Amino acid sequence: MRRLVRGCLWLALLGLPLASAFGVERFPPPEFDAGYKMPVTTVPAARAQWLSYLDVAVLVAALALTSHLVLRKRSRDGVLAVSVFSLLYFGFYQQGCVCSIGSVQDITLALFNSGYVVPLTTVAFFLLPLVFTLFFGRTFCAAVCPMGAIQDLTLLKPVKVPAWLEHVLGVLPFVYLGAGILFAATGSAFIICEYDPFIALYRRTGSFGMLALGAAFLIAGIFIGRPYCRFLCPYGALLSLVSRYSKWGVTLSPTDCIHCQICDTACPYGAIADPTLKDPHPDPRKRKRRLIALAALVPLLVVLGGWLGGRLGVPFSRMHATVSLAEQVAAEDAGKVKELTDASKAFRQTGQPAEELYAEALRVRGRFVGGSVWFGAFVGLVFGVTLISVSEPRKQDIYDPHPGDCVSCGRCYVYCPKEIVRLKRIQSKNVIPLTPVRGEQKS
Amino acid sequence: MNPLLQQIQGRREFLRSGLRYAILVALAAVAGVLTARRTATPDQANCPKIKLCRGCVSLQTCVLPQAAEVRGTAKRS
Numbered sequence: 123m124r125r126l127v128r129g130c131l132w133l134a135l136l137g138l139p140l141a142s143a144f145g146v147e148r149f150p151p152p153e154f155d156a157g158y159k160m161p162v163t164t165v166p167a168a169r170a171q172w173l174s175y176l177d178v179a180v181l182v183a184a185l186a187l188t189s190h191l192v193l194r195k196r197s198r199d200g201v202l203a204v205s206v207f208s209l210l211y212f213g214f215y216q217q218g219c220v221c222s223i224g225s226v227q228d229i230t231l232a233l234f235n236s237g238y239v240v241p242l243t244t245v246a247f248f249l250l251p252l253v254f255t256l257f258f259g260r261t262f263c264a265a266v267c268p269m270g271a272i273q274d275l276t277l278l279k280p281v282k283v284p285a286w287l288e289h290v291l292g293v294l295p296f297v298y299l300g301a302g303i304l305f306a307a308t309g310s311a312f313i314i315c316e317y318d319p320f321i322a323l324y325r326r327t328g329s330f331g332m333l334a335l336g337a338a339f340l341i342a343g344i345f346i347g348r349p350y351c352r353f354l355c356p357y358g359a360l361l362s363l364v365s366r367y368s369k370w371g372v373t374l375s376p377t378d379c380i381h382c383q384i385c386d387t388a389c390p391y392g393a394i395a396d397p398t399l400k401d402p403h404p405d406p407r408k409r410k411r412r413l414i415a416l417a418a419l420v421p422l423l424v425v426l427g428g429w430l431g432g433r434l435g436v437p438f439s440r441m442h443a444t445v446s447l448a449e450q451v452a453a454e455d456a457g458k459v460k461e462l463t464d465a466s467k468a469f470r471q472t473g474q475p476a477e478e479l480y481a482e483a484l485r486v487r488g489r490f491v492g493g494s495v496w497f498g499a500f501v502g503l504v505f506g507v508t509l510i511s512v513s514e515p516r517k518q519d520i521y522d523p524h525p526g527d528c529v530s531c532g533r534c535y536v537y538c539p540k541e542i543v544r545l546k547r548i549q550s551k552n553v554i555p556l557t558p559v560r561g562e563q564k565s
Numbered sequence: 566m567n568p569l570l571q572q573i574q575g576r577r578e579f580l581r582s583g584l585r586y587a588i589l590v591a592l593a594a595v596a597g598v599l600t601a602r603r604t605a606t607p608d609q610a611n612c613p614k615i616k617l618c619r620g621c622v623s624l625q626t627c628v629l630p631q632a633a634e635v636r637g638t639a640k641r642s
Contacts, residue, residue: 170625171625174625229595229599232599232602233595233598233599236602238623239602239623239626239627240599240602240623241623241625241626242600242626244623245596245599245600249592249595249596252588252592253589253592256585256588256589256592364588367581367582367584367585367588368585369582369585
């Protein structure tokens with residue numbers, strides 16, 4: 123039955139882009155005789171202030187409800203219901219904006235540019251999921267994020283991603299986060315929003331490329347659990363770091379795991395960590411040597427990354443409008459290009475001296491080179507830390523979700539035989555379950 | 566449980582909760598800085614985004630004169 127519902131939902135989602143073909147423009151623009159073409163806006167019109175506050179209230183309610191359903195009720199069906207709601211509200215109704223993933227860039231820009239006043243609702247969308255994750259794990263990813271919800275609902279035939287590939291691809295969200303911060307901090311572009319694969323679907327309009335990207339992610343998502351969340355989402359990278367220190371989180375049966383491995387097989391996100399029953403490092407001297415070598419490698423990777431990043435600063439800076447305009451104007455003045463662009467024509471009409479433009483472009487480029495060094499060093503650090511974490515897996519003696527990787531979807535609750543028995547026992551007693559949660563299990 | 570293991574786990578939990586509250590303080594600091602900056606005056610503010618005011622999420626709170634004009638036009642129409 124659940125599969126049938128999912129299949130119908132999947133078909134409906136695939137049909138949504140077609141709906142845009144029958145769309146009627148709500149506010150027809152006036153007709154101009156001058157041949158002026160109305161620019162296509164890439165973002166939805168600003169919402170009324172009270173609607174923005176309503177969005178924040180809905181976000182808090184959805185986060186609280188999901189946390190309750192995941193940790194207290196341990197209900198997969200409940201999580202699924204909130205996912206559908208989030209997809210409809212934050213996705214199709216709110217058209218995916220403001221979203222927590224994109225808010226990273228607004229916050230970065232506001233921190234680096236004191237003149238940019240960020241709305242309080244955007245601050246709330248950035249901070250609230252992080253605060254909830256700090257206490258309850260990644261319940262935002264579970265059902266509140268519309269990007270996660272759409273991928274969770276379209277996962278039909280999950281295939282396990284090999285662990286080595288998972289580790290390699292797991293670095294990408296941090297690289298994307300670093301790039302997003304670099305371009306936002308320099309005021310060049312909001313790349314996370316520009317290349318959001320599902321936004322065209324939520325707005326039922328967009329370029330063919332973005333619609334195709336969204337469709338590709340959804341088709342890949344039928345077999346690979348949440349490909350965007352696991353291997354690209356920059357906000358997911360932040361939540362993954364924060365959730366490692368969360369007070370509570372998803373656990374299976376902490377006291378009576380029977381090592382049946384069903385949860386491990388059932389988890390489509392590879393988040394259930396295998397127990398390390400035997401000592402994974404039989405030779406302590408060899409282990410020590412490897413750790414020292416890796417620890418020495420980390421600063422080397424940081425320096426190498428910083429150097430490489432610095433070299434990428436100049437090509438990256440071309441993403442900034444001022445730098446690209448300065449290069450165009452310089453090329454036109456030198457006679458290297460014959461065709462003027464709209465931007466260079468507009469610049470020449472202002473009468474501003476080209477030297478001022480070059481000076482501004484140089485200042486922007488300097489900021490880019492500095493920022494790119496930091497970006498490269500950060501990527502080097504991520505590679506180094508990943509190598510150490512692969513070499514030194516977390517020790518545990520039961521099958522338990524990894525707090526960083528687990529998106530709190532609650533699938534494992536449905537499969538764990540001990541959990542099924544526990545829930546039946548509780549239901550028969552008709553009392554509210556006292557959930558065993560991480561932290562409590564250790565006492 | 567082994568008392569030594571218990572002690573180690575207690576220490577780990579102490580460090581974890583210490584880090585948790587450190588992150589919480591950092592997030593509160595970010596919120597504080599961003600809220601303080603909302604008092605920017607029109608001469609201090611600028612708009613680095615190259616897009617139309619109508620589609621900007623900051624339109625309602627933007628202090629730039631262009632944004633005030635757009636808000637006024639929207640109210641009149």
